[in-house]
Amino acid sequence: MKKGLKSCLIVVLVLVGLCIGGAAVMFFSNLCPPQGPWPMPPWCAGGSGEFTFNLPFESSLPPTKLPADISDFDISKPEYPGSRDAFTFPPSCDLIPDKIAQSVCEYYKEGAIIFWQEEACDAMPLASGKDACKNERAELRKIGDEKIAELRKTNPEWWKRPDLNVYVYGDTHLRTEELRPDVSVWGGGSYDGWRNDEIFMTHAAGIFKVVGHSFGYLGENDLDYMRNRLMADEGIVITGPADLQKPEVVRIKTDLAYLESKSPIFRGLVPAIAKDFDNQDVVVGFTFPDGSKRISNISANAIVPEFKNYLIQYYKWQVDANADGMFIDDLTGLYPADSFSDAVMKQFGAWLAARPDKSALEKYEVADWTAFNYREFLKRAGYTKTTIDNTVGKTIGASDAWRQIPLMVEFRTFLIEANQKALIDIITEVKAYAREKGRDNFIATGNTGELAPGGAFAVPYFDYLTFEHAYLRNDNPLMYQSVMPLTHLAEAKERPVANQILVDNWNPLAEMTSQPLKLGIMRLVVMESYAAGSGTSYVRYALNDPREKSQNMNDVYFALEDRFDLIGIQKAYGFMRHNLATFRDFTNSTAKVAVILDNDEIIREWKESITADHQYSVENISKTLDAAGIAYDVINWKQLAGRAGNKQYQFVILPAAKSAGNNFEATLQKAKDAGAKIISVDGTPEAWLRFVDINSSEAAVVSVLKSVPVLNLPPKMKAVVKTDAKGNFVVHLMNYDYDASGFREQKNIAIDMAFFGSAKKVTFASLENPEQVELDAAKPIVPGVTTYGMLIIEK
Numbered sequence: 001m002k003k004g005l006k007s008c009l010i011v012v013l014v015l016v017g018l019c020i021g022g023a024a025v026m027f028f029s030n031l032c033p034p035q036g037p038w039p040m041p042p043w044c045a046g047g048s049g050e051f052t053f054n055l056p057f058e059s060s061l062p063p064t065k066l067p068a069d070i071s072d073f074d075i076s077k078p079e080y081p082g083s084r085d086a087f088t089f090p091p092s093c094d095l096i097p098d099k100i101a102q103s104v105c106e107y108y109k110e111g112a113i114i115f116w117q118e119e120a121c122d123a124m125p126l127a128s129g130k131d132a133c134k135n136e137r138a139e140l141r142k143i144g145d146e147k148i149a150e151l152r153k154t155n156p157e158w159w160k161r162p163d164l165n166v167y168v169y170g171d172t173h174l175r176t177e178e179l180r181p182d183v184s185v186w187g188g189g190s191y192d193g194w195r196n197d198e199i200f201m202t203h204a205a206g207i208f209k210v211v212g213h214s215f216g217y218l219g220e221n222d223l224d225y226m227r228n229r230l231m232a233d234e235g236i237v238i239t240g241p242a243d244l245q246k247p248e249v250v251r252i253k254t255d256l257a258y259l260e261s262k263s264p265i266f267r268g269l270v271p272a273i274a275k276d277f278d279n280q281d282v283v284v285g286f287t288f289p290d291g292s293k294r295i296s297n298i299s300a301n302a303i304v305p306e307f308k309n310y311l312i313q314y315y316k317w318q319v320d321a322n323a324d325g326m327f328i329d330d331l332t333g334l335y336p337a338d339s340f341s342d343a344v345m346k347q348f349g350a351w352l353a354a355r356p357d358k359s360a361l362e363k364y365e366v367a368d369w370t371a372f373n374y375r376e377f378l379k380r381a382g383y384t385k386t387t388i389d390n391t392v393g394k395t396i397g398a399s400d401a402w403r404q405i406p407l408m409v410e411f412r413t414f415l416i417e418a419n420q421k422a423l424i425d426i427i428t429e430v431k432a433y434a435r436e437k438g439r440d441n442f443i444a445t446g447n448t449g450e451l452a453p454g455g456a457f458a459v460p461y462f463d464y465l466t467f468e469h470a471y472l473r474n475d476n477p478l479m480y481q482s483v484m485p486l487t488h489l490a491e492a493k494e495r496p497v498a499n500q501i502l503v504d505n506w507n508p509l510a511e512m513t514s515q516p517l518k519l520g521i522m523r524l525v526v527m528e529s530y531a532a533g534s535g536t537s538y539v540r541y542a543l544n545d546p547r548e549k550s551q552n553m554n555d556v557y558f559a560l561e562d563r564f565d566l567i568g569i570q571k572a573y574g575f576m577r578h579n580l581a582t583f584r585d586f587t588n589s590t591a592k593v594a595v596i597l598d599n600d601e602i603i604r605e606w607k608e609s610i611t612a613d614h615q616y617s618v619e620n621i622s623k624t625l626d627a628a629g630i631a632y633d634v635i636n637w638k639q640l641a642g643r644a645g646n647k648q649y650q651f652v653i654l655p656a657a658k659s660a661g662n663n664f665e666a667t668l669q670k671a672k673d674a675g676a677k678i679i680s681v682d683g684t685p686e687a688w689l690r691f692v693d694i695n696s697s698e699a700a701v702v703s704v705l706k707s708v709p710v711l712n713l714p715p716k717m718k719a720v721v722k723t724d725a726k727g728n729f730v731v732h733l734m735n736y737d738y739d740a741s742g743f744r745e746q747k748n749i750a751i752d753m754a755f756f757g758s759a760k761k762v763t764f765a766s767l768e769n770p771e772q773v774e775l776d777a778a779k780p781i782v783p784g785v786t787t788y789g790m791l792i793i794e795k
Contacts, residue, residue: 077112098502162498166576168540173186183209196321226259234252316430334386468500500538524735593645601657621698
């Protein structure tokens with residue numbers, strides 16, 4: 001009898017644990033626990049289809065405190081401050097057969113926050129599970145509201161110093177909150193109050209939340225929202241996992257055509273769904289090695305009012321849900337190859353009809369431009385989808401072949417104007433709504449590519465810039481591409497900047513077999529960004545991406561439970577935190593060379609001729625200087641005027657540009673009067689030439705900068721040198737010496753003190769040895785740098 005009672009109690013406790021930890025995941029992904037001596041959930045083969053159970057006793061555990069001695073370099077789970085039922089899980093989590101539930105059990109017993117989603121509560125077959133889920137969600141909402149109010153009070157302008165923050169990209173499923181980040185970007189957003197848990201739970205962990213959406217597609221979250229609303233409209237109520245197996249529910253979940261035909265939300269967006277040259281919907285999906293398929297997104301044109309208005313409403317929902325800001329992805333709109341819907345064709349015809357000067361259009365002999373259909377026009381001219389995709393699709397920048405397509409220059413110009421107007425409308429309307437709600441602190445940012453010319457127009461509307469950067473090339477995964485030249489561009493645009501690793505490069509990094517190399521590259525990425533005065537959002541799939549191999553929830557979950565990447569990347573984020581005062585105070589450039597960049601000229605050139613000679617000239621010059629180890633700043637005319645008086649710059653380089661711009665005469669003269677030499681390159685406007693002292697080419701510009709002091713370092717090592725207000729120096733040392741097996745430490749690096757002058761004290765720390773050690777102030781020798789080291793020189 002005692003043995004039978006004990007077995008029964010274990011089964012009961014296991015069931016409770018399964019319900020709370022694994023039910024929601026299995027509920028939505030049709031997973032079942034392995035067969036064994038325990039009851040199967042009702043949606044699995046062998047399940048009873050219905051059951052209820054309540055524990056006959058109650059008890060509570062006091063809040064469990066996480067270790068107080070967590071260092072800057074440790075990862076840790078956010079602490080749950082409330083009390084918990086001691087009998088929600090069995091005495092040992094090992095008794096739970098489902099590994100996902102077992103992990104949640106461990107979180108629960110450790111006193112860590114469990115990020116319960118709304119669906120988890122609905123899915124719980126047991127009343128005790130429902131209660132635990134709902135009670136903790138309510139507590140987390142309260143905690144989140146309190147914490148974010150305090151965060152906004154103590155750090156009201158958090159976005160202005162990305163070099164002092166830890167950014168992560170994604171949602172709480174990725175467990176990046178264990179890095180103790182300051183800011184979480186993207187993730188799930190609120191849909192009219194549904195799914196706002198990602199926001200308040202992130203706040204409960206003490207993290208600012210910026211919610212994103214694509215400017216160019218409807219994603220899986222949008223489709224889930226439509227499914228949820230359609231089920232409500234059709235009177236379908238989910239009371240437990242078995243309900244999800246009903247035919248009407250399965251159809252809504254899996255049949256996209258049915259959803260499109262029945263969902264009022266989807267039907268309202270149909271005019272905006274993107275069409276390719278063959279007038280087919282542009283749908284992106286994946287087929288995985290196990291044969292499973294998934295729709296990733298459905299492209300849509302934001303220049304069509306239905307989608308633009310949807311995005312405005314979406315971002316207003318984020319204001320209502322208390323998010324800290326909005327993130328706009330794909331902000332330049334869709335490729336022309338994906339912009340051939342009837343709605344866009346109609347808008348393009350109206351745009352052509354409204355042109356005051358139609359002399360260039362006369363040769364096409366179109367009687368009524370308002371009825372003009374560009375897609376049909378090109379088809380009659382013999383163009384095919386293949387030709388269009390290869391010229392104005394993903395490879396649009398590879399050549400100028402697109403300019404030979406009739407009216408394509410006009411079509412691209414129209415799309416640029418329309419997309420820019422749509423994005424500006426979205427930002428201005430949402431921020432106005434936020435102000436009406438008392439949320440003046442609601443910020444806007446967006447993915448500007450690699451600070452691409454097409455996104456320059458958005459700079460005045462963003463509080464800080466975000467961009468994706470390909471640190472590694474797909475065709476050569478071992479060729480590192482520094483972020484510093486791009487970070488310099490942001491200075492001239494007068495916006496803080498944060499970046500994340502480019503999506504196309506997740507796979508080369510994730511698939512590298514050498515774990516030391518993967519971790520070393522990512523740590524170098526983070527520290528290089530901090531050294532440059534920016535920040536890098538950690539995208540966890542960069543190092544740990546199980547989705548390439550399987551969509552099975554257990555496979556994905558277990559791969560993410562392996563925290564090798566979180567532990568590894570925390571060495572970099574922890575180093576910044578450990579030396580926060582240094583990163584905070586040492587911000588003054590020591591560069592003797594300035595390169596001029598005019599964001600207004602980039603906007604003007606892109607809009608008028610769809611070229612980017614000015615920005616690409618600046619980028620080419622920057623890469624040349626960076627490769628030579630010459631420190632430089634990229635600044636605008638206003639910044640040059642403000643700095644000329646302090647005689648910082650020995651040289652000012654004028655890049656190529658199509659127009660001279662305004663207010664350059666007095667600025668250049670002021671720089672010359674302060675002793676700066678003005679250098680021009682090929683393509684410099686004639687109006688600037690009368691101020692020029694030296695003519696050069698972009699590639700040869702280093703040859704005329706021989707008088708600029710350079711800190712001598714070993715090959716494959718670079719430095720960023722800055723000062724604080726007292727004239728002390730910090731030297732950020734980056735080592736780029738690596739191969740497929742990992743990084744090679746550079747040892748015994750002699751520092752030439754003639755570059756700095758005499759010093760009172762010199763200290764050094766590195767990612768591998770983060771505590772500062774004192775070196776010989778007269779002849780300092782850096783003991784070793786594997787990826788990054790910091791040298792502090794006190795005057």
